[in-house]
Amino acid sequence: MKAAAGLAPLLAPNTIAVIGASRRVSTIGHQILKNLISYGFAGAVYPVNPHARSICAIRAYPSIADVPERVDMAVIVVPKEQVLDIAEQCGRAHVKGLVVISAGFREIGDEGAARESSLMEIIRAYGMRMIGPNCMGVVNADPAVSMNATFATAMPPFGHSAFVSQSGALGLSVLDYAQEYGIGISQFVSVGNKPDVSVNDLLVEWEVDPTIKVVLMYVENFGNPRRFLEIASRITKVKPIIVVKSGRSRAGALAASSHTGALAVDDIAVDAMLTQAGVLRASSVEELFEMAIGFGALAMPRSRRTAVLTNAGGPGILAADALVMYGLQLAELSESTIAALRPLFPAEASIRNPLDMIASATPAGYKVALTALLADPTVDAAVPIFVPPFGVKQEDVAEAIASAAATQPTKPVFAVLMGREGLPLGRAELRKAGIPAYIFPESAARALSAINRQVEWAARPAANPGSLDVDRAAAEAILDGATRDGRERLTEFESLALLRTYGIPVVESQLVADEDDIIAAGKALGYPLAMKLVSPDVSHKTDVGGVRLGISSEAQLHEEYRELIRSVRERAPGAKVNGVLLQQMVSGGRETIVGISHDSSFGSLVMFGLGGIFVEAMQDVIFRMTPIDDAQALEMITGIRGARVLRGMRGAPPVDHAALAAAVRRIAQLGADFPQIAELDVNPLLAMAQGVIAVDARVVLRASR
DSSP states (O other), X not given: OOOOOOSHHHHSOSEXXXXXXXXXXXXXXXXXXXXXXXXXXXXXXXXXXXXXXXXXXEEOBSSGGGSSSOOSEEEEOSOHHHHHHHHHHHHHTTOOEEEEOOOOSGGXXXXXXXXXXXXXXXXXXXXXXXXXXXXXXXXXXXXXTOEEEESOSOOOOEEEEEEEESOHHHHHHHHHHHHHHTOOEEEEEEOTTOSSSOHHHHHHHHHTOTTOOEEEEEESOOSSHHHHHHHHHHHXXXXXXXXXXXXXXXXXXXXXXXSTTOOOOXXXXXXXXXXXXXXXXXXXXXXXXHHHHHTTOSSOOSSSEEEEEXXXXXXXXXXXXXXXXXXXXXXXXXXXXXXXHGGGSOTTSBOSSSEEOOTTOOHHHHHHHXXXXXXXXXXXXXXXXXXXXXXXXXXXXHHHHHHHHTTSTTSOBOEEEOOGGGHHHHHHHHHHTTOOEESSHHHHHHHHHHHHHHHHHHHSOOOOOOOOOOOHHHHXXXXXXXXXXXXXXXXXXXXXXXXXXTTOOBOOEEEEOSGGGHHHHHHHHOSSEEXXXXXXXXXXXXXXXXXXXXXXXXXXXXXXXXXXXXXXXXXXXXXXXXEEEEEEOOOSSEEEEEEXXXXXXXXXXXXXEEOTTHHHHTOOEEEEESOOOHHHHHHHHHHSTTHHHHHOOTTOOOOOHHHHHXXXXXXXXXXXXXXTEEEEEEEEEEEOSSOEEEOOEEEEEOOOX
């Protein structure tokens, strides 16, 4: 087997063969050949068709072996039954890369999956690289290459964005959209089923490509999420990555599982990974392009402080609402700016932020007002909005906005031109000046928010989980003991002991097998006490009366023990009872939950949220892939909706955030070190004014194979 080659023969080939090129205009093979010719591919193109002497006035060859020179890339557009034979021929002819347009592989079921597996054997045997199968092809719009090896009829303008799509049909729309809105594309790749060239492979190439400044993605699944996290975390420090990930809903996930053979994964894990990697997630393709347009801005914002300029009150209010909703800040204009602007506009104008010049505003008014706003030291970005009244041209206003923006080239301007009729002219004028332009205020706000998030992410130190002082050997012994016993659950006593090995403070406890030993255990721990059922067959002890709290005497201890056993026998008659766990009662603190969940694709995930009953009632939780560092742990704590509860309310002191973050990080490390842990819940982990303490824990192990 030969070593895999790089992707240059696929992304920037010198010679291309179209195998399955046809004289019939309605075929994909004809369209791909026509695109290569029409859009001026800089290299040599060879049609391959055993039944044609020439196609599109270019000499055709009966097979790849007959092509007179070595071919970098072969585009295969033949029936699925012929693909393996053609791939074999390409390998013997020393073709470096294949783009397999043909469908009929893993996406159609077992028969197709077997065909795809055989295809990959050929690819590996000859050391080729392959995009597809079941894809729409590759575009490189760099004038030095000028390659449209797809069946799309549109060729986007050259720019600094790279786009990878897991959907061929969506790719067609993407190229049309890019052309319509003037979004420059450097490279476009439809990866199809991606058994060879993956999204991760493309990211590695684009990471070092100086022509690519922004990476855009539509994906349905992540083949190797941890590798993606590693690569994307590096790239997003210097280049933004914007992703649309389908399959958010259960219905969407089921649909994705049958499209290009993708296996849907839990969207919670996807969100955790994208957040940790600094990837901007768009909820739609439209939003993705809004963000992409925004990264064409001449300058990046220095802060979230933004000014709004408008000639109509309604859009100004919408813009203000949207800016705040997306995490931006309406700047407080300085008194000198207000004083300078007030004499220039009618009394009806509102000289504040948003600054409403009213409908009589002229292009000259836009220029002077925007110039003043950008000069204000409290303003680091501006959103001028224009609603076209009678007699004022959008292109004149666009020119005024561009002229004002040039006075402060370090401050970004995101324009909103709400009349669609003049938008193409106005947008073209603004784009040349490095000013993104939108039709609606909400679009500009979303894009500007994304730009701010990217700037803030790039300025952050890279994640560094580092090492922790833990007793890994002791933890391994506890887990191995349960495995040797054939158990998939730890007892609560074992679960708390496991936490202790990783430096998590736990409540003092004693395991009591029967009533004869309960009084001695009670004396050793001291009153008041909590009593909990120990049973491998009961997950939620409170459901069967298996928890007793506030036990303050020996007599009550006897009574509560007998009542607990009676209740369990009555409500869960088949459950095995191994005894009870006596614990010191802990008062005060706020209940939180920290957990571990293992995903077959993403590995171990750590969860944090408010604990007790709130985790089920509110589901206010945050997930991250393990391991995490101190900063990421603290972000989890402060990122939940109920974070205010932890900061202190109504006279209650704030909890010890540092101790809580340390506990979250240690539990995350436990999950990373022991992937055999399928589930771990610490609920509650009591967060105190000083320190934390784990009161209850549950550990489920993955079934051994």
